[in-house]
Amino acid sequence: MSEQADVLIIGAGPAGLSAALAAANDGARVVLVDDNPLPGGQIWRDGAQARVPAQARQLCDAVDNHATIQRHAATRVAARAGSTSLLVENAERGWVIDYHRLILCTGARELLLPFPGWTLPGVTGAGGLQALIKGGLPVADERTVIAGSGPLLLASASTAKQAGAQVLRIAEQASTSAVAAFALQLPRWPHKLLQSFGLFDGGYRPGTRIVAALGQDRLEGVRLQRGGEIEELECERLACGFGLIPNVQLGQALGCALGSAAIKVDAWQATDMAGIYAAGECTGFGGSELALVEGRIAGHAAAGNREAARRMWPARARWQHFADALNKHFALDPALKRLAQPDTLLCRCEDVPYAAVAAHDNWREAKLATRCGMGACQGRICGGATQYLFDWQPAAPRPPFTPTRIDTLTLLEESAQSSSP
Template sequence: MKVDILIIGAGPAGMAAALAAAPSGARIALLDDNPAVGGQIWRDGPQAHLPPQVHEQRRRLAAQSTIQLLTASRVIAQAGPKQLLVEDAACARVIEYDKLILCTGARELLLPFPGWTLPGVTGAGGLQALIKGGLPVAGERLVIAGSGPLLLASAATAQANGARVLQIAEQASWAAVAGFAAQLPRWPHKLLQALGLWHPGYRASSHVIAALGDSHLQAVRLSINGQVKEVPCERLACGFGLIANTQLGQALGCRIEHNSIAVDNWQASSQVDIYAAGECTGFGGSEKALVEGAIAGHAAVGDLAAARHLWPQRQRWQGFARALQHSFALGEPVKQLATPDTLICRCEDIALADLREHGGWTPAKLASRCGMGACQGRICGAATQVLFGWQPPAPRPPFSPARIDTLLQLGQPE
């Protein structure tokens, strides 16, 4: 398959990039591993309530004859210069492109603590995804802990589906939260959003200590303003912010700065003809992702005037991103939640005590199998970055589990 522009990730950034590039007449492929476009923030499902903007974006994408949607598809490997091997449920194909736009988004940062592997404990964003996908939570008691506005959004989703949200524990201090709130009038839409999400159980300067239970979650031990409190509940959702999905960018040789793909004013990466936009270049919400995606799409087709016209709008939302990251930076207490016997790699049952003696990610992996399980280090790798400052190396193909017949295509001549 040959296209002019291949876009990896069909969240807000990817959708905006495709729509910005489409008027040029370029052949565009928009690829995502989800069954529908929208990314994690606009994830579809039987219990999802998507804003009208999403339906409009989808309608516009469907109306463009030059845009081909490749949903439920994953990138497996680099097949050659400007070629990626892609697999879906039915087949595999090599896609050759002239320009590549990475909109690979971000994933939740999960920090280990005692009991975090108990059934009933999920990520805050993970709980949202499960509920949108049809998970029944009506009548269940829920505690949410971690850091950032996602906690309030997750609570709102759970409450709308009948859950009883008992407590929201935000690790940032009250001063940091108040400082962030004082800046919100600069972005009126965000101010209204925050007011609509406010919950009486919200407590800053608070964090999870442990999840309690035998075969499943029964209670949560929290530190609330320095006071220890145990809350009986059926579910605990913890999220400590986001971490950019940079693996594909790393594998293609893109420069990584501050754990994100480094880009210039045109959203161009350090690699020729590879652009990046959205959360993989630094998280800051759907508004930032939309404008960055549009700039990347315009720049990829050479419409630099249209791209430059969007710079002030991008600067505005990058200001929001900086305020967000500064206010909800992780404090030391949540980096020290794990005890020596707390599992860090839950796929391979590797505890904190088994990792401390190693000086980096690669020695720990070789000695203990940490990161060699089903998630391929996506969870424990991010955790060890926070806990020990370890930097995982660039991933090697295959980037995702793949069928044998898919991998055989790598050895076939053109």
């Protein structure tokens, strides 16, 4: 048996939730699929120690209480089952969802760059630390350093401090002038200006980048560089992230064109593939406000209510200006491409050093010769790193897109037989 949807949405972050509500309010039958056990995506991640904003709670409640929205949690897309159907799987079963319109709200993930010591226990991503703390990781009294780039560093530091960690330093790679120029523009978005006051930290240092994580069996300290000065700090935890990269793999697999490493969309949030839309950070990073607006536009457009979608265009333009300023002033310094040493692991799943990968001309060659990207993360970490370091574009994934049970995969044959004349 297959499930039927007028609009199928992949991803229950801000974009997916707002798209579901918009489409359902226009009369569409909506199915919302997300691989996390709780809605909210990464930015509104729920958990034992999470402080989810009231706006997120209200939106999640509205979606779950809507009569024409069916939400499937802890469910992943395994493969394409037909021109307008996807094979999905949860812990209990696999099944096919047929749809008229599809909206991809697959979000983004952290860009993690290799540097000496980055694989030591105690080193995580900046967003990864947030997720761990919200899930219940105890960090009370741990000396913590946050490094990398972007406002996520401040948000991660705030989460860590609320959980009792001692945040010694926030090392932002963007220059002092770039951070100041961005701050001067914040009055254009009063909510963001107010938010910045709450996140400010006396340990914030722009123009500072990670050099190495220090330690033998686990993290013992960090080495930072600011201009010509080197600073070493003893710590138990390092959270390091260099911004976000869009999750485009499903879009690629469905044939959607990319632009600037994100899914390319038009004014209606429509991709170049008929019937497929995309919204939120899989189309480019811009924060939750932009994702919410894009989700509403995509939801209305997918449900056929173009007038309602058009009314959201000015709000999208406003938050797109914020995204443009953010991406401009926190652009990564090319010096970050030289963090790794020849023996620094680039692919941590398969223990492949930087030098072995750098000896090749493209992702495919490196993967075949070194097994880079063939481990547990399937290139989600090292693939993003090589994309930044070498300007390589990983190929579209082949089905199954995630580890999938055999009995679920047999549904592909059944679906093909039922759709054949």
